[in-house]
Amino acid sequence: MPAEQHPGRQGIRKIGAQAERIDSDLAAIRHAMRKPAEAEFAQAGLTVPQTALMRAVVLQNGVSLKELSRQLSLAHSTVSGIVDRLEGRGLLVRHNDPQDGRISRIHPAPEVKEFLRTQLPALTQGPLQAALKRAKPRERNAIEQTLRRLRQLLEEARSPAV
Amino acid sequence: MPAEQHPGRQGIRKIGAQAERIDSDLAAIRHAMRKPAEAEFAQAGLTVPQTALMRAVVLQNGVSLKELSRQLSLAHSTVSGIVDRLEGRGLLVRHNDPQDGRISRIHPAPEVKEFLRTQLPALTQGPLQAALKRAKPRERNAIEQTLRRLRQLLEEARSPAV
């Protein structure tokens, strides 16, 4: 039997307790980031996911649903629903791709386009960015590195080195 | 127009870009943690939030809704809905507190109680714990420290020393 995994002699129990604490922190982080922090675009009546989606659409005119789904790490059906509501409000439009009939390309509505392009720098991340400003540069980098690593660890699960 | 020859100090723009990357990572982490990773209790038909709630209820028999809401970092209405469904399945029961009529104390259903108490160690966090096992102890600690710090930074915003 080869050498065991990384946990080594630090037992599973300890990792379990640590996982609970981390899970709790992640939940709190999610919760805190849900509110647009009274940001300027909350006044426009947009939720956080709607804002993120609008942002992506404005930056990448004519992006496909699949691509949006990938970028936002959301299921395509979820993105489809968000697009539905924004389209219903007249903030977005769907166009069929002339080359590939399967794809529906998503564009900002003409009126909104100009407005958003000028406003974009202002309506950034909100609570997260505010939090980062409170941190020291060293801390900011630690946060970014660590989250990337955790993401990597979680996504490694998919392909367990078959 | 002399573009940015010398960025000078690290301005808001840089933090904004960093915030975007972190936001993207957080979304991916959330996404990856949503799936119980084909864990043992997925077979029981429980979602991740339901599992977390059951876990809390089993460990703290007769916990109140408010307390659950606090521990899970969820709105009380959300917790109420989850309890509704679990109660509908016969996994939980609500009892009125005899001391304080406002409080409804939540207990595991008698049959489930015994079963879960023995199974609890096995059905832990799932994807998160699996990911942590893949990390070195040093990395695990870094993740915990960093997430706690980010949570703290985010929660500092709420109460400006009222």
Add this chain to the structure above:
DNA sequence: ATACGATACGTCGTATACGACACATAATGA
């Protein structure tokens, strides 16, 4: 004792969020 604010919970409407399924279109192979 009674009024009144605070607290705990339930309910409602809406917006995510997912997987499963259906369908149209594209790409491939026989």
Add this chain to the structure above:
DNA sequence: TCATTATGTGTCGTATACGACGTATCGTAT
């Protein structure tokens, strides 16, 4: 050519998730 497979969306059912509102109960001041 034409069947088969793969891909991109849309839709449906269900489960979160929240804020707003209503209601019952508790604590407290009058």
